Amino acid sequence: MSEPVSTESGATQISVRLDEVDRKILFQLQQDASLSLDQIAERVGASKTPVWNRIRKLREAGVIRKQVAILDPEALGLEACFFVLVRTSEHDKEWAGRFLKALRDRPEVVEAHRLAGDIDYILKVQVRNARAYDRFYQSLISEVKIHNVTALLSMEEIKASSALPIPDLPQKGA
Amino acid sequence: MSEPVSTESGATQISVRLDEVDRKILFQLQQDASLSLDQIAERVGASKTPVWNRIRKLREAGVIRKQVAILDPEALGLEACFFVLVRTSEHDKEWAGRFLKALRDRPEVVEAHRLAGDIDYILKVQVRNARAYDRFYQSLISEVKIHNVTALLSMEEIKASSALPIPDLPQKGA
DNA sequence: GTTGAAAGGATGGACCT
DNA sequence: AGGTCCATCCTTTCAAC
Numbered sequence: 001m002s003e004p005v006s007t008e009s010g011a012t013q014i015s016v017r018l019d020e021v022d023r024k025i026l027f028q029l030q031q032d033a034s035l036s037l038d039q040i041a042e043r044v045g046a047s048k049t050p051v052w053n054r055i056r057k058l059r060e061a062g063v064i065r066k067q068v069a070i071l072d073p074e075a076l077g078l079e080a081c082f083f084v085l086v087r088t089s090e091h092d093k094e095w096a097g098r099f100l101k102a103l104r105d106r107p108e109v110v111e112a113h114r115l116a117g118d119i120d121y122i123l124k125v126q127v128r129n130a131r132a133y134d135r136f137y138q139s140l141i142s143e144v145k146i147h148n149v150t151a152l153l154s155m156e157e158i159k160a161s162s163a164l165p166i167p168d169l170p171q172k173g174a
Numbered sequence: 175m176s177e178p179v180s181t182e183s184g185a186t187q188i189s190v191r192l193d194e195v196d197r198k199i200l201f202q203l204q205q206d207a208s209l210s211l212d213q214i215a216e217r218v219g220a221s222k223t224p225v226w227n228r229i230r231k232l233r234e235a236g237v238i239r240k241q242v243a244i245l246d247p248e249a250l251g252l253e254a255c256f257f258v259l260v261r262t263s264e265h266d267k268e269w270a271g272r273f274l275k276a277l278r279d280r281p282e283v284v285e286a287h288r289l290a291g292d293i294d295y296i297l298k299v300q301v302r303n304a305r306a307y308d309r310f311y312q313s314l315i316s317e318v319k320i321h322n323v324t325a326l327l328s329m330e331e332i333k334a335s336s337a338l339p340i341p342d343l344p345q346k347g348a
Numbered sequence: 349g350t351t352g353a354a355a356g357g358a359t360g361g362a363c364c365t
Numbered sequence: 366a367g368g369t370c371c372a373t374c375c376t377t378t379c380a381a382c
């Protein structure tokens with residue numbers, strides 16, 4: 001028995017070394033996580049047990065965060081998608097905390113990043129229509145003070161990939 | 175009861191009527207698609223078979239698109255995320271086709287939208303570092319002519335939800 | 349909508365290469 | 366280390382109520 005490697009759920013392992021097989025497994029799981037072990041094993045050219053052990057380790061190491069269903073926004077009636085560029089004059093901690101909470105509390109904010117440069121934040125907001133966006137916007141600015149907002153309306157989703165690019169293995173002996 | 179609607183894999187159903195139970199199921203599956211039927215049934219307050227039938231229908235109707243593993247970008251060494259605002263002078267079909275192909279061919283382009291307004295496109299690009307972004311950028315502009323590019327560097331992912339807001343689902347605190 | 353039964357997949361052990 | 370076989374448990378799937 002080896003001692004259990006304590007890998008907490010939140011712990012991000014920076015230096016996870018992935019070999020070719022790991023990357024193939026991740027590639028498959030990013031495409032379709034409903035595949036059976038057998039199918040994955042076949043596609044990566046290995047057999048069940050080692051594949052299963054690798055998946056388990058990748059989960060424990062936090063490389064695989066979770067497994068989710070991807071829904072169709074249009075089927076849910078969410079036909080409007082906005083990217084919102086936010087500039088603020090206030091940069092104190094207290095403001096940032098309230099802004100953050102305001103974003104977290106609103107499910108229509110699907111993504112939010114703090115940026116470098118003169119634009120402070122970018123949000124991705126998924127709503128039913130322009131009116132719903134305006135309600136969101138009014139509600140947000142009434143909760144936190146924002147200096148300047150630019151909304152970019154998406155006309156067409158050209159590409160939407162939940163799959164991250166999996167980096168190439170550093171070639172040893174190259 | 176309605177006649178079976180012919181739902182091809184790609185066909186987007188605009189008018190899918192979802193009841194409370196459907197929405198609860200979708201809510202759960204967006205959070206964690208690795209839950210067993212039993213667990214989902216318990217959480218939505220129904221029992222196995224009807225839940226199973228609903229999930230099946232939601233899949234057939236295209237509301238549930240797929241099931242994927244979500245990976246941790248940092249664990250993969252993808253520590254830089256850029257939002258790229260693209261303006262172009264060329265708006266002909268041929269250019270758009272080549273631009274689209276260029277985006278589709280590059281896995282580091284995780285998301286791309288065509289916009290209304292004076293910015294024509296927004297891209298989300300996930301790469302290892304600034305140098306990798308520059309390589310991407312040089313490669314892209316050498317392939318297609320682009321009038322103006324602004325890159326916004328993410329300093330911090332404040333919120334990243336693969337979950338869409340499901341209309342009319344009572345949020346906690348209501 | 350509920351129960352339960354049969355089929356198939358996941359998990360992990362033992363053992364071999 | 367990975368591969369094979371296997372045994373057990375859990376889940377999905379679907380028939381019957």
